[in-house]
Amino acid sequence: MVRILGWLAAAGxxxxxxxxxxxxxxxxxxxxxxxIMYVHVPLILASYVAFGLVAIASVVYLVRRHAAAxxxxxxxxxxxxxxxxxxxxxxxxxxxxxxGTWWTWDARLTSVAILFVMYLGYLLLRGTIDDPERxxxxxxxxxxxxxxxxxxxxxxxxxxxxxxxxxxxxxxGGFTGSTSILWPLLVNLLAFVLLYAYxxxxxxxxxxxxxxxxx
Amino acid sequence: xxxNWGFVAAAYGLTAxxxxxxxxxxxxKERDVERLTAERSRFSAEPSRERLTGERSGLTGERSHExxxxxxPRPEPSSRPPLQ
Numbered sequence: 001m002v003r004i005l006g007w008l009a010a011a012g013x014x015x016x017x018x019x020x021x022x023x024x025x026x027x028x029x030x031x032x033x034x035x036i037m038y039v040h041v042p043l044i045l046a047s048y049v050a051f052g053l054v055a056i057a058s059v060v061y062l063v064r065r066h067a068a069a070x071x072x073x074x075x076x077x078x079x080x081x082x083x084x085x086x087x088x089x090x091x092x093x094x095x096x097x098x099x100g101t102w103w104t105w106d107a108r109l110t111s112v113a114i115l116f117v118m119y120l121g122y123l124l125l126r127g128t129i130d131d132p133e134r135x136x137x138x139x140x141x142x143x144x145x146x147x148x149x150x151x152x153x154x155x156x157x158x159x160x161x162x163x164x165x166x167x168x169x170x171x172x173g174g175f176t177g178s179t180s181i182l183w184p185l186l187v188n189l190l191a192f193v194l195l196y197a198y199x200x201x202x203x204x205x206x207x208x209x210x211x212x213x214x215x
Numbered sequence: 216x217x218x219n220w221g222f223v224a225a226a227y228g229l230t231a232x233x234x235x236x237x238x239x240x241x242x243x244k245e246r247d248v249e250r251l252t253a254e255r256s257r258f259s260a261e262p263s264r265e266r267l268t269g270e271r272s273g274l275t276g277e278r279s280h281e282x283x284x285x286x287x288p289r290p291e292p293s294s295r296p297p298l299q
Contacts, residue, residue, distance in 0.1 A: 032218035036226040043230070079237075086233055090226040097219040195234070202241050209248045213255065 002205065005198040012191030016042075019184035036094040038184055041168055042192035043087035044112070048150055050080025050196055051119065055147035058140035067211070068204075070136040073143055074126060075203035079196055081119045088112060099163055107160035111153045118146040 020038035027034035057073035060066060091109075092102045103109065122142050129135035157166050168185060169175060175182050 026218075032220060033222050035223050039227060039230050082233065082237055086230050089229055093222050093226040093229070097217075097222050199237065199241070202245070206241065206245055206248065209245070209252070213248055213251045 002198065002201045005194065005201055009191060009194040009198045012187070012194050016184070016188035016191040019187045023180065024184040025178075025180050030098055033094065033097050036090055037168065038188045040087060040090040040094055041185060042189040043083050043090065045169065045189055046192040046196045047080045047084035047087060047115075048154070049193060050076045050083060050200075051115070051143075051147050051150055053200075054080065054119075054122075054143040058143035061136060061140045062144075067136075068208075070140070071204050071207040071211075072200070073140065074207060075200045077119050077122050077139075077143065078203060079199045081116065081123060082199075083192070083196065084112065084116050084119070088116060104163055106162040106164060107156035108153065108162050108164035111149060111156045115146070115149045115153055118142070118149065122146060 016038065020035050024035065024038065026032055053076045054073045057069045057076065061069040061073060088109075095104075096102050122139055125142060126135050126139050129138065154167065154170065156162060157164055168177070168181075169189070
């Protein structure tokens with residue numbers, strides 16, 4: 001199952017690359033640098049999925065105390081941190097030629113940086129507490145609280161005046177651009193969600209094996 | 216506006232490298248856990264063999280009649296002179 005997920009993710013990423021460089025048109029204002037969007041947006045949206053799942057699994061853990069829910073939250077947070085970190089990095093690389101700066105403390109960038117730091121703290125917290133049950137309980141609380149930042153990140157471009165453009169997908173009124181941009185974006189989004197699912201499945205399996213090996 | 220292909224290559228390249236490193240790290244850790252599990256199962260099998268041989272030697276050897284003294288462990292059956 002995990003292997004199939006991996007091959008699906010690899011095929012999706014390959015299709016995404018073909019769509020981003022072969023199908024999507026050159027953007028009129030920004031030129032070809034706009035093609036960074038096909039990796040930047042899916043990374044950020046997949047990290048929303050990751051942190052949303054951390055919050056859900058954390059609630060399940062606090063209610064039922066299932067170790068499987070804690071493992072899922074742990075794995076999802078780890079992959080989410082990588083995805084959001086890459087999303088910030090690719091956004092910064094895109095920002096330099098288009099905004100003239102690598103970084104600015106506007107609402108979107110600041111709120112996403114806070115999201116990144118909170119989940120990095122979540123992973124560090126796990127590493128600093130020896131008692132696994134206590135670590136799981138504290139991290140579950142942090143995982144739920146940190147997820148409250150997701151709507152703040154997404155809607156910050158509407159609630160405050162920012163340098164960052166409004167969302168391409170998931171916005172009021174739906175996607176308004178050309179379908180030649182929409183399809184490559186959707187294919188890449190699907191590919192990155194599949195990749196996220198593959199990494200999480202492998203990480204959960206590894207966490208279970210580690211728990212069994214050290215028991 | 217110029218195309219800035221260098222920035223495009225940097226964004227895609229960085230993403231590919233980081234994701235590959237994470238994939239590689241998962242593979243290495245999986246291998247480590249497999250090795251640890253194999254070692255543990257071998258380790259848990261060895262004491263049972265020792266226990267078995269110990270029991271066998273216990274059948275041939277006899278318990279010492281010497282009183283044990285604090286700080287002086289009872290001599291092993293194999294190191295004791297045979298009983299007359």
